[in-house]
Amino acid sequence: MKQQISLNVNGDTYTLAVEPWKTLNEVLREDLNLTGTKLGCGSGDCGACTVMVDGRSVSSCLTLAVEAAGKEILTVEGLAESGEKLHxxxxxxxxxxxxxxxxxxxxxxxxxxxxxxxxxxxxxxxxxxxxxxxxxxxxxxxxxxxxxxxxxxxxxxxxxxxxxxxxxxx
Ligand code: FES
Ligand code: FES
Missing domain, CATH: 1.10.150.120 ([2Fe-2S]-binding domain)
Known part of the structure; x- marks a missing residue:
């Protein structure tokens, strides 16, 4: 059964219903369309899926979306201040x-x-x-x-x- 969660991603708050087994990587890419974060190995070995959660770098392929609920998530899309000024x-x-x-x-x-x-x-x-x-x-x-x-x-x-x-x- 889906759970309703709030995710704070790049300063925006998203409220959505997710399956409890869905990874943060899947939710970012499939539900929020934030495809800058990649999926490589899916097993914590390559780092392609790295995002920040509450200031710590984590593998989003090994993190459940429900575990990230209520935390501050930063993805590559949130790095640049604007389209004209890169980080x-x-x-x-x-x-x-x-x-x-x-x-x-x-x-x-x-x-x-x-x-x-x-x-x-x-x-x-x-x-x-x-x-x-x-x-x-x-x-x-x-x-x-x-x-x-x-x-x-x-x-x-x-x-x-x-x-x-x-x-x-x-
Ligand atoms: S996809 Fe390789 S560590 Fe997550
Ligand atoms: S995998 Fe191609 S630039 Fe690193």
């Missing part, structure tokens, strides 16, 4: 050529954000350790590490306002 992590990934096919990019960027929120000046080794749960099948790891290093510099220069919380129904 510093996104800017840095583009500038450093850290995106090839793009399949791992959303998960990489969310893991990068979690790392930089907790360690604003990571060493290369700390960046590589921070990405240890994210796989890139195009194997562009060096560019990704360069991108995160550049994002750290950019983020130090920026203070970002929080988006307002707007109620929505689905």
């Amino acid at each position: 510093p992590v996104q800017e840095a990934f583009l500038e450093k050529g850290a995106v090839q096919c793009g399949f791992c990019t959303a998960g990489m960027e969310m893991s990068a954000l979690f790392l930089l929120n907790n360690n604003p000046s990571p060493t290369e080794a700390e960046i590589r350790r921070g990405l240890s749960g994210n796989l890139c099948r195009c194997t562009g790891y060096n560019k990704i590490v360069e991108g995160i290093s550049s994002a750290a510099q950019k983020m130090k220069k920026e203070t970002r306002p929080k988006k307002p919380n707007r109620p929505r129904r689905r």
Whole structure:
């Protein structure tokens, strides 16, 4: 039987009925049409599905939607302030050529954000350790590490306002 839950995603509140076995990844992609978050392995090994829940990076393929009810969820769609202004992590990934096919990019960027929120000046080794749960099948790891290093510099220069919380129904 479906359960009614509220999900706060990227500052918007969605009220929807979901099966208790449905993952956060399925609800984001199928019910909310937020397809920036990818589904790779489905078993917690690749990091393509990484999102933030209450400020922690989690595998959305291993998280039930009902577990995320009432928590603050941030997906890649919520990173950019607007269509014209990308998040510093996104800017840095583009500038450093850290995106090839793009399949791992959303998960990489969310893991990068979690790392930089907790360690604003990571060493290369700390960046590589921070990405240890994210796989890139195009194997562009060096560019990704360069991108995160550049994002750290950019983020130090920026203070970002929080988006307002707007109620929505689905
Ligand atoms: S799809 Fe979730 S870790 Fe691979
Ligand atoms: S850019 Fe293709 S999987 Fe990473």
